[in-house]
Structures are given as C-alpha cells and as structure tokens.
Amino acid sequence: MNSDFTIAVHSLVYLANLPEHMASSEAIAHNVTTNPARIRKVMSTLRKKGMVKTKEGMRGGYLLSCDPKNITLADVYHTVSYGTLQPNWCTGDPDDTCPISSNTQVVMDHIFNKAEDCYELYLSQFTVASVLDKIKTYS
C-alpha cells in the first residue's frame, strides 16, 4: 500500500489552510516531508478530477478549485488509490482442477471490490474541511 492517499489529503488540507488556497509543489513537499516531484504527480491526478487547478510558469502552483467542505476523503481516495485494498499477490492456481485452488482468488476479488465501496462510504463522512478542523483542535 503506497501513501498517495495520505499525501493527497495532507496537500489539500495544506492548501485549504492558506488564505489564497494556493502553493507550489516545493512548499507543499516541505510541509508533507517528501519531494516536489512526488507532490506534482499526486496533484496532477487530482487536477484531472477537477479538485485543483494548476498554474504553470513563474508564480505558478496548485490552487484548490472547490470549497474544502465539498471534497470528501472518499473522492480523494477514489482518485488516487482506488483498488489498493487488495494485495497484488494471487492465491492458488487458476488452472488447478481443484476448485478451491482455482476459484478462491476470484471470490476474494469480489470481496475486496465490495470492500472498496464500503471503505469509500466510510471515508465520505470526512471532508478536507473537517480534517482541517480536527488538526486545529490538536494545536
């Protein structure tokens, strides 16, 4: 499981907290403690789903393109990490004559797929704004 989801949430919260809702990949990377290239990759996929706008060139960077109250963590998860609940490793052998060996993987696939829906439903209760609020109560 990679950390793109955590990075995406952190980046969006960071933007939401800024008066202009805008920052460069370098500023975000410093806050998140990672490198600018990784931030750009994650933000680039968020842009494709319309969550942020990007400005290239000098004084460019990333700008929140909607109200932090309207971005749920489910939206973020779906955009950057959908499918990562299931491990890559496959169990059994699809060509084995034993149905347990050949079909367990297929059944687990279904279970993991529905788990994603369940996970997203859970995450839909949180928004970028609500996460920011929680962070502030710790300060």
Added chain:
Amino acid sequence: MNSDFTIAVHSLVYLANLPEHMASSEAIAHNVTTNPARIRKVMSTLRKKGMVKTKEGMRGGYLLSCDPKNITLADVYHTVSYGTLQPNWCTGDPDDTCPISSNTQVVMDHIFNKAEDCYELYLSQFTVASVLDKIKTYS
C-alpha cells in the same frame, strides 16, 4: 499490504472442504501456491486464537477447531492482519511549528483506526462456510 489475510482465508476454506477438516502445511501450501513455512506461520497465529488445532509429529497437521459457519472473515482479518489498512509511511514532521505538518499524521491515524472497525464490520458478513459456497458456485 501483505497477503496473510488471503492466505489464511484460503487455508481455512481448504480445510473446511476436506471431510476430516485436516491437512498438513505441505498440502495446504500446494493448494495455495506458496511454501509450507509460510503456511505454518499463518496457521500458527490462527491457532493462538483458537481457530485451528495443530497436531505435531507424524500424521500431524492442522485441524479446524470450529464450525466454518462460525468463523467470519472479520475474525480472520483481525487475527492475522489488523492494522494493515494504514500505510507505514508518515506524513509531515511532528516537530514542525506548523500544525498542518505536525498534526495531520495524528488525525489520519484516527481515521485509519476507525476504518479498521468499519472494514471488520463489512468482513463479518462473510464466513469460511459462505466463501466455500461461493467458490463452489463457480465450479
């Protein structure tokens, strides 16, 4: 994310399908397509929670110790993989004066912890018996 959960479920289903509900690590490993040492490690943790009994020595192996209808995937997940929803990587810097940098990880920790509960609730609808039934409908 490692595959211990998938391996545990597959192994238990395999046992449930056998008339004596019993098999050696070698037989299970062959069905799962992994090595006996790994099966023994996973089964060993299931034993500690009372899901299987083990017989050492000649003609030994693993024996289901309860009705497959009474083992939910939530039980299995909790036993072998609890906590793996959260990535190991940590965001931000706890010593940074910026609360976004220092507190986002803590808030994400809470969100991931509650997600585990949600995930287990979802998994509690499945049992070793119900998974076995589904596998058979594919045959």
Added chain:
DNA sequence: TTGAACTGTATAAAATAAAATTACAGTATG
C-alpha cells in the same frame, strides 16, 4: 527405541514495490 513425518521458528536470500532523486522539456511571468 528408533526413524520417518510432521510443526515451530529463525535467518538469509531473492523478488517486488515504494520512495527519493535527477533530469529536462514545456509554460507563464516580469
């Protein structure tokens, strides 16, 4: 009572995945 067939567990090696680094073309700004 001995040896074959098991489990339990640890360690090391190999394979895979994740993260960081580097590089550079493209773009806006002043």
Added chain:
DNA sequence: CATACTGTAATTTTATTTTATACAGTTCAA
C-alpha cells in the same frame, strides 16, 4: 529573454514481501 514554475519519465535507493533453507522439538508406528 531569464527565471520560476509544472509535467513526466527514467534511474537509483530503500523498504517490504515472498521464498528458501535449516534445524530443534514432537508424535507415531514399526
């Protein structure tokens, strides 16, 4: 036209996962 950005790809480094190997301890049965 130089500077400060993004977009993206390739490479290297690091961490994790999986496999392989080994061996002590246990049980059974001849």
